[in-house]
Amino acid sequence: MGVIGKPHGVRGLVRVNSFTAEADALEAYPLTDRTGRRFALAWLHDNVAQLSEVTPHGKRPVTDRTEAETLTNLELFAPRSALPEADAEEFYLADLIGLRARSEAGAELGTIAAVHDYGGGSSLEIMPGSVLVPFTRAAVPVVDIAAGHVIVVPPAEVTVAP
CATH class of the missing domain: 2.30.30.240 (PRC-barrel domain)
Structure with a gap:
């Protein structure tokens, strides 16, 4: 669904490359990485977002550049069940x-x-x-x-x- 890019600034913001038809749609999906860690994001502008890890205790925002750097190139996935049905003659x-x-x-x-x-x-x-x-x-x-x-x-x- 998307890939986290380089950090943006010093407060933990990240650039995100969205592979959804409309980039804003990525915000609505329940996102995970390959290991099953859950994430949520909130778009701020262009392709810059505030990323949060979703834990059993709630959302924990990424708040510093060092942590954001560790997430560079992290792939984000959504479960197939969360995607809309494909139109006729369209396929996932x-x-x-x-x-x-x-x-x-x-x-x-x-x-x-x-x-x-x-x-x-x-x-x-x-x-x-x-x-x-x-x-x-x-x-x-x-x-x-x-x-x-x-x-x-x-x-x-x-x-x-x-």
């Missing part, structure tokens, strides 16, 4: 992981192991073989999350062995 990329990949003829090609996005568009990694296929309508014309599979029509330069 995380929901694609684990789907079976099939050819147009129905041959099993493997399983989507990861979704990568290096800035030029998303690609699906199909295992076994670690084959990358662009996640475009031309290369992946059918996504059926309910049925647990996608149809893959790889570009000519990509070989996916059934």
Whole structure:
């Protein structure tokens, strides 16, 4: 959902890179890090926020630069149940992981192991073989999350062995 960036000032404020459609929405989600620590944030301006760790005793704000520095590059996650339902023809990329990949003829090609996005568009990694296929309508014309599979029509330069 977001990544904590560098500290801002000396009072524990941090820059936060939000990956939500609207950056302000990040404030509404119950956030955790990879270890399960819970966080809340309050936007102050631009991408600067006051971060608090949520403990059994309540919110404990980060109040000094030294503590804020220890949080640099910390990834923030929200539970899938807290996210709104995707619209038709829209997908949460995380929901694609684990789907079976099939050819147009129905041959099993493997399983989507990861979704990568290096800035030029998303690609699906199909295992076994670690084959990358662009996640475009031309290369992946059918996504059926309910049925647990996608149809893959790889570009000519990509070989996916059934």
